[in-house]
Amino acid sequence: MRFRIGNKGISFFLLIIFFSILIVFSCKKESDDNFVFNPTPHLFPKPTDWRAIPLDANNPVSEEGIALGRKLFFDPILSSDFTISCASCHKPELSFSDDTRTSKGVDGQLGKRNSMPLINLAWNKKLFWDVRSNTLPEQALIPVPQHDEMNLDWAIATDRLQKDANYPMMFRKAFNEKTITKELVAKAIAQFEMTLISYNSTYDKYVRGEVNPDPAFFRGLEIFRTEKGDCFHCHTLAAVETFADPVRVFTNNGMDLASNANDFLDLGVGKINGLDADKGKFKIPTLRNLAFTAPYMHDGRFATLEDVIESYNLGPKNSPTVDNIMIVKANYRLENYGHYGLALSAQEKADLKYFLLSMSDTSFVNNPDFKKPIE
Amino acid sequence: MKNIIAIFLLSALVFTACKKEVEPVSLNVAFKPTNKGSGVVAGGILKDVDNKNFSLDEFKFYISNIEVTDVKDVKTKINRVVLYDLGVNDYDIFYDIPEGNYKSISFGLGLDTATNNTNPNSVDETDPLSISQGTYWDMLKYRFVVLEGKFDSTVAGNTTPNKPFALHIGTDQMYRTVEVFKPFEITGGKNYVELPFEINELFYSTTDTIRFSEHYSNDSENEVQLDYGNRIMNFFKNAF
Numbered sequence: 001m002r003f004r005i006g007n008k009g010i011s012f013f014l015l016i017i018f019f020s021i022l023i024v025f026s027c028k029k030e031s032d033d034n035f036v037f038n039p040t041p042h043l044f045p046k047p048t049d050w051r052a053i054p055l056d057a058n059n060p061v062s063e064e065g066i067a068l069g070r071k072l073f074f075d076p077i078l079s080s081d082f083t084i085s086c087a088s089c090h091k092p093e094l095s096f097s098d099d100t101r102t103s104k105g106v107d108g109q110l111g112k113r114n115s116m117p118l119i120n121l122a123w124n125k126k127l128f129w130d131v132r133s134n135t136l137p138e139q140a141l142i143p144v145p146q147h148d149e150m151n152l153d154w155a156i157a158t159d160r161l162q163k164d165a166n167y168p169m170m171f172r173k174a175f176n177e178k179t180i181t182k183e184l185v186a187k188a189i190a191q192f193e194m195t196l197i198s199y200n201s202t203y204d205k206y207v208r209g210e211v212n213p214d215p216a217f218f219r220g221l222e223i224f225r226t227e228k229g230d231c232f233h234c235h236t237l238a239a240v241e242t243f244a245d246p247v248r249v250f251t252n253n254g255m256d257l258a259s260n261a262n263d264f265l266d267l268g269v270g271k272i273n274g275l276d277a278d279k280g281k282f283k284i285p286t287l288r289n290l291a292f293t294a295p296y297m298h299d300g301r302f303a304t305l306e307d308v309i310e311s312y313n314l315g316p317k318n319s320p321t322v323d324n325i326m327i328v329k330a331n332y333r334l335e336n337y338g339h340y341g342l343a344l345s346a347q348e349k350a351d352l353k354y355f356l357l358s359m360s361d362t363s364f365v366n367n368p369d370f371k372k373p374i375e
Numbered sequence: 376m377k378n379i380i381a382i383f384l385l386s387a388l389v390f391t392a393c394k395k396e397v398e399p400v401s402l403n404v405a406f407k408p409t410n411k412g413s414g415v416v417a418g419g420i421l422k423d424v425d426n427k428n429f430s431l432d433e434f435k436f437y438i439s440n441i442e443v444t445d446v447k448d449v450k451t452k453i454n455r456v457v458l459y460d461l462g463v464n465d466y467d468i469f470y471d472i473p474e475g476n477y478k479s480i481s482f483g484l485g486l487d488t489a490t491n492n493t494n495p496n497s498v499d500e501t502d503p504l505s506i507s508q509g510t511y512w513d514m515l516k517y518r519f520v521v522l523e524g525k526f527d528s529t530v531a532g533n534t535t536p537n538k539p540f541a542l543h544i545g546t547d548q549m550y551r552t553v554e555v556f557k558p559f560e561i562t563g564g565k566n567y568v569e570l571p572f573e574i575n576e577l578f579y580s581t582t583d584t585i586r587f588s589e590h591y592s593n594d595s596e597n598e599v600q601l602d603y604g605n606r607i608m609n610f611f612k613n614a615f
Contacts, residue, residue, distance in 0.1 A: 051496050051506070225513040227596050237513040238495055239506050247509030324432070324523065324539035331538070332592035 037176040039064050047199040053122050061191045065174040069192030074372040079150035089115040092370045095289035101300030105149040114300035117293045122194045123241035129282045129298040132272045136190035154182040198364040220355025233325045234284045244284040251323045252281045254316025261320045280321045291360035305353050315341035398564045405466035406459050407571040417462045427532025431524040434461035440483040446476045458503035481554035485519030488547045520544040526587035540591035544604040551612040576614035
């Protein structure tokens with residue numbers, strides 16, 4: 001700098017020039033087409049007694065990002081033949097699951113597993129039945145190129161979006177980026193998915209003291225959270241957002257008999273990590289919105305909740321990886337009460353079903369914000 | 376002028392350098408389960424009271440209301456709950472304890488009633504009382520002690536453990552307090568106290584023994600289970 005201390009007038013003048021140039025330059029960057037990046041932060045609901053929503057520092061959620069993610073979620077533009085969207089297998093009226101054992105992708109190809117409901121996903125540390133994915137943006141990259149789902153190369157997908165009349169501006173509003181990448185598509189979808197929060201089931205209202213449920217609810221709850229039904233060891237009610245044991249995350253709930261770990265039809269988690277000890281193990285699913293998510297289990301083997309309860313009622317089938325606690329409890333029942341299974345009466349089965357259904361939230365499946373956006 | 380700046384810079388340097396070297400006074404308390412003189416690792420073969428094989432997959436317990444007493448009977452409270460977790464977290468480090476000579480350390484095994492009433496969703500994810508620790512029962516609040524593994528149910532008991540056990544002990548009545556008389560000194564920097572205990576001592580006293588074959592399932596749900604739970608907690612209290 002050439003000006004000296006004491007020459008205050010000149011230095012002030014120079015400073016002003018310097019800043020005006022700066023301002024002009026920074027304005028220019030944004031204003032070549034009058035675009036100003038100004039995303040609106042999204043306010044998440046915070047139900048009483050829930051853990052604060054775990055936010056993703058790499059993907060701040062905005063209204064613009066949610067709107068974009070929602071459009072993408074329902075748009076078959078992301079499939080090779082323009083027929084399949086995420087919503088084809090994750091239907092809002094079914095709590096974002098599907099009502100068939102496995103779902104049809106492009107060309108009517110059937111997938112191998114039952115579609116999972118998308119609820120309160122931000123609180124899930126692991127995604128998919130075999131927990132192979134850790135985050136929502138990571139997960140959202142998978143279905144598009146997958147052959148039996150949307151079967152579209154990401155390069156073609158982003159090219160289609162880039163040439164679309166609306167998408168480029170929506171991406172700029174959400175991310176301040178002109179070039180659409182698969183990572184941005186995934187982030188936008190993840191933002192929409194994070195808003196899919198369900199917290200208004202009868203069970204939730206009971207916990208908040210807003211309703212006084214029927215006696216059948218309490219009888220079912222008692223079976224659920226005591227050794228009688230022994231559901232609580234894996235489906236933790238206090239982990240209210242997911243109803244899943246936050247430490248175990250996945251296990252083998254004894255639905256299949258196997259003498260060798262490789263005998264399971266679907267090796268589940270063990271296929272991903274190669275460990276025999278994890279073969280036949282699957283993610284402990286949420287029990288929210290069961291009224292809308294039939295059929296049940298990773299392969300959709302049970303059409304009704306009666307079938308599910310009947311299966312648990314028989315007691316765990318033995319295999320090298322069956323959950324230890326289930327075996328402990330079954331051995332204990334056999335040695336102390338003379339029955340290996342739960343031995344629930346018809347009334348008790350009905351009560352348990354009644355309680356399971358109380359965790360369903362109609363306001364979630366009817367929420368207009370979660371439906372296909374109107375063009 | 377230049378000299379002043381140089382002196383200033385130098386003293387700033389010296390200052391920050393000094394700061395680095397002064398270590399805060401800390402006390403590292405480590406819980407060390409042993410089995411017949413050897414260490415205990417998850418999944419390893421252990422020998423029970425009758426020298427039969429067993430193994431532990433999971434061993435967790437809560438420690439709370441920790442207090443150290445110095446030789447002049449001055450007590451210092453450590454306001455922290457610790458969740459011991461075999462192979463994952465077998466120690467905790469405490470600060471703000473005055474330097475000096477100590478004669479004992481006391482602690483609660485499990486949680487007192489007030490702490491047991493914590494809402495597990497109201498605390499930080501990493502807090503020992505968080506729902507994320509997997510220690511919270513839906514019905515009975517916190518499990519104070521979680522012991523899971525397998526025992527060898529054959530008569531000889533010298534083959535691979537085959538029968539699973541799961542002992543989950545909790546409810547307010549299971550809280551026990553322990554005082555271990557053990558001289559230790561706290562001076563500048565790091566200090567260590569080890570609290571070893573024989574794992575089998577959770578299952579017997581001179582007059583009473585509990586064997587896995589008779590007791591392998593506990594969720595503190597009925598009179599029988601609560602009785603076993605109380606006995607195990609009494610043994611545990613005396614294991615230190």
